[in-house]
Amino acid sequence: MTHSYAQYAVPVAVGVLFGLLARLNMLRTDYRQYPTYPHGRIIHVALGLIAALIGSVAIPSVLQSDWTAITFLGLAAQQFRDVRNMERNMLQQLDSMELVPRGVAYIEGIAQVFEGRNYLVIFTSVVVTFLVIKTSIWWAVLAGVLTFFVNSWFMSGKVLGDIADVQVSKLRIDGPNLYVDDIYIMNVGLEADRAVIRENGVGLIVTPKNANSLVTIANLGQRQAILHDVSSILGVYRDSGEPALVPLAKRDMKSGRLGVFLLPEEKDTSKVAEVARRVPVLDSAIRLPSEASVNQGRKGGA
Structure with missing residues (x-):
């Protein structure tokens, strides 16, 4: 042998x-x-x-x-x-x-x-x-x-730009309320925090391209991946113990769009949008509701 x-x-x-x-x-x-x-x-x-x-x-x-x-x-x-x-x-x-x-x-x-x-x-x-x-x-x-x-x-694998349109949008502070376009993000109580957001904040609107991507970008893990990747590449203008300066992503319940609030160290809006487009689509976030038989007019199971 x-x-x-x-x-x-x-x-x-x-x-x-x-x-x-x-x-x-x-x-x-x-x-x-x-x-x-x-x-x-x-x-x-x-x-x-x-x-x-x-x-x-x-x-x-x-x-x-x-x-x-x-x-x-x-x-x-x-x-x-x-x-x-x-x-x-x-x-x-x-x-x-x-x-x-x-x-x-x-x-x-x-x-x-x-x-x-x-x-x-x-x-x-x-x-x-x-x-x-x-x-x-x-x-x-x-x-x-x-x-x-x-x-x-x-x-x-796919990146965010393959399944959704990513555009820079205007941050708006109405009293203590922070909005990205017309999407409510959070309440910012301190004027000092609002001043930091006005100076350093960047807003993005993520618009899904179809019904599948609408459900995918709604996934909380996919939202967190966007926030993490942009903050890793371009930095984040905050320190620990500052909850009002935490980047967030919130969903418009009517349209399915995603409003993303970011505080990059490097406030270059074109770079922020490009980095967001290249965020990987997570396997665990991918959903295909259009493949279900109920959405295709077929009888039988899902």
């Missing part, structure tokens, strides 16, 4: 290499500053290496009918579920230190992404290892490069 496995040394090595390269290609430390550099990255690169080993060894185990090894590999793959729990717990603890928190829905989305990327690494290693064994290393290299594009497609 040892001799028969030796013939798979090169295919496994190539599969591990492409799996690790795939994980490095998917590793991003962006404006969210997560994973942190360098320690957070080290953790995810190490997990990516383990995933690449699992994917690469799976093919020789199948070809050798080593079902014990397959069982072990399946058990190891299940451990990647713990990656999601690790990310969720860490980000929830860090979220309490944010001036504008991410929110539970955003954190869950990030945790799912990190779990899913390890499975994409396994997929890359399986494809490359199989092709090295069955064809040639050159076909495997070509397939490995193609899987990078496949992985990038799976990593991509």
